[in-house]
Amino acid sequence: MIIDQRQIRQVYLVCGKTDLRRGIDGLAGVVQDQFELDPYNQALYLFCGTRKDRFKALYWDGDGFLLLYKRIENGRLQWPTNQNALRKLNAKQLRRLLSGWSLDATIHKTCPPGHEK
Numbered sequence: 001m002i003i004d005q006r007q008i009r010q011v012y013l014v015c016g017k018t019d020l021r022r023g024i025d026g027l028a029g030v031v032q033d034q035f036e037l038d039p040y041n042q043a044l045y046l047f048c049g050t051r052k053d054r055f056k057a058l059y060w061d062g063d064g065f066l067l068l069y070k071r072i073e074n075g076r077l078q079w080p081t082n083q084n085a086l087r088k089l090n091a092k093q094l095r096r097l098l099s100g101w102s103l104d105a106t107i108h109k110t111c112p113p114g115h116e117k
Helices: 024-035 091-098
Strands: 011-014 044-048 054-060 065-071 086-089
Touching: 011 024, 011 091, 024 044, 024 054, 024 065, 086 091
Parallel strands: 011 044
Antiparallel strands: 011 086, 044 054, 054 065
16 A cells, blocks of 8 residues: 555545545535545545455555555455444454454454354
8 A cells, every 4th residue: 555554543444335526526525415424534444345356445645645546356345334324443354354354243364255153
């Protein structure tokens, strides 16, 4: 990732689906208007669309916004569907999400993705 993870103060996952046609201003508006947070606070904000095979991330690095877009080629993200909710993630949860694992499942380390207990 081109973001220095040590500089990220918090990771927020915007649950449910977001219109991924939105750009920096539109996503920053969601952060401000819907969740009353400051998009300039060096937090990483994650947004997912309807298909759950792609997401956008918004991050203020001190002198400008970074807008990251990723499309998953094989599989889908285990994105929480509670519309209009926001979740704080720790580093482990972020890695799990981006690796295709559920955020909340208890998984034995030897289980491959898709074979959770």
